[in-house]
Amino acid sequence: MTGQRGTRRPGRVLTAVLCAVTAAGLYGCSDPGPREPSPTPTPSPATTPPSTTAPAPSTTAPAPAGRSPLTGLPTRPAPVVAVKIDNVPAARPHTGLGAADLVYVEQVEGGVTRLLAVYSSRLPELTGPVRSARESDISLLAPFGEPVLAYSGAQTALNPLLNAAPLHLVTETTAPGAFRRSPDRAAPHNLYVRPERALATDPSPENAQDIGFRFGSAPPGGTPVDTSTVRFPAARYTFTWSAADHAWRVAMDGREARATDSGPLTPETVVVQRVTIRPSDFQDRFGAVSPYTETTGSGTALVLRDGRSYEARWSRPTPDAGTTFTTPDGAPLAFAPGQTWVVLAPRG
Template sequence: MTGERGARRPGRVLTALLCALTAAGLYGCSDPGPPPQPRPTPTTAPATPTGLSPFTGLPAKPAPVLTVKIDNVPAARPHTGLGAADLVYVEQVEGGVTRLLAVYSSHLPDLTGPVRSARESDIALLADYGRPVLAYSGAQSALTPLLRAAPLDLVTETTAPRAFLRSPDRPAPHNLYLRPDRALAAAPRADDARDIGLRFGPAPPGGTPVTTSTVRYPAARYAFTWSAADHAWRVAMDGREARATDTGPLAPKTVVVQHVTIRPSRFHDRFGSVSPYSETVGSGTALVLRDGRAHEARWSRPSAGSGTTFTTPAGAPLPFAPGQTWIVLAPRA
């Protein structure tokens, strides 16, 4: 019995020898092995081509990224400089109102604002951008160490007073404005625009024709109405058309309603109201508005800094229309 277990069949020995010779390139093995497997269909689109902005899909030269926290209560409107932003994020803050986070790289306005304070959510949200500039009016004392520890070039009235000015036309705190060129000059280490997961191109098939889409927060309301003449979405805030003092009506080419978890953070304002935290790492559903149609989508961001991808429910990349995009961080249903 020992001899039977120890013996090898001559056919197996020969096959092993021929396969070894095949690996050395000396002989063809008669056993073809398993059939070739089809390559999986890619679920991510190629990065934005060189010469195009990864934030808009339009021609742009490499340039540093400037992000600015923008006030958005009625007393802060109309805004200045928002029309030049590559991207605009909408975030919920205390009291159920919202603030905006404007991202600039392709173009810089002369002024932007009114500028207001940062929140904890901004740290994770901006991790996709490498080391951008963050211009803001201030922050709670407990939050400041976290902002300083983050990969951000911080620009405030204290660190770069020449980058800011106060308008005599509005009462404080809604009268602080930023000079973007001076803000960038005060933060020379800022990274250039890079891939953050967005893709641009022709409209995907399908979608539902829509004329208006509304997003509600506890104390704020946004409406995005398709304008065929502008080939863009006109923005209304709390029932009134949103405008910029320098460029007129706000009209992004793409609007993304990204459903996220909004939970209490560890911080609160001076009146004791707890600051909301919008979770932008994870996954969930979204609605992408472009070309007069609404597309159901999924968003995914496995970790801070990994980029956020938007796909169809079947997993195919969902491209945005080239131009300005608004990303509305809306409460999950």
């Protein structure tokens, strides 16, 4: 990788890039287990008390001035830094995830997952471990405008697509001062990025913008739940409602997920977005097929907030559009203000 910024192109070029049949893969890190549909919510025997979090004032319009379009919470306008994060057991516990506005869970080779953490409201001192980008990241980040993307590298065939995308690319090669290697972990699970330094490499950063999410009070109905589990071929996520935190505690592969700098991971909203995950035409260096996660289109979802689950529909009609979530009758479905995790789960 020699260039830091993908060339800004008209929307038709971006659409062509997003539709290209190319993928990248560097590591397949785990033996795959049986594929199972997900999620599996567990009903709670008691009704959860109403949220004490102050809702955003509207569920049908973008966040007003003074509130983040990514969290619905009061904040000053700030640009976006996205970081591709390793998530095999050797990469845990993570650093910096508690400060993310938004965390995406994506399937990669071998049925394991990686995370794409999006920062704007707060920038942690360090985040990681940082790993390689995938073709799916280009489409996933398109609604954010031209964010910084920090990652460890990519397959050679993917580099032209990354360079052509509306992303400010930051790697250890292009910005060595933004990264550090931890002496406490073995490579490749020891690379961390300083988000503030990564952002400083962008001469014209764009502030966070509306990506389709809405925040506010919960819709009527829903099903009380204690836990909900999402399964990938070789990874498992369980979200357990914590009334004390008024948030969901995250477990990965049966163990509580924690950040080294902030403790347990506790998103206020979890979205299980059921998507098509198809094989690409490319393989990683070990021969494993690189999957492609399709996030343009429409489908069903499960939204977890305030100790309840809500069946939903998601829609993203074009590659540069945001993703909207609605109730089955078409009303906007508001998220709880705070951190959101979006689990891009395989359709059942």
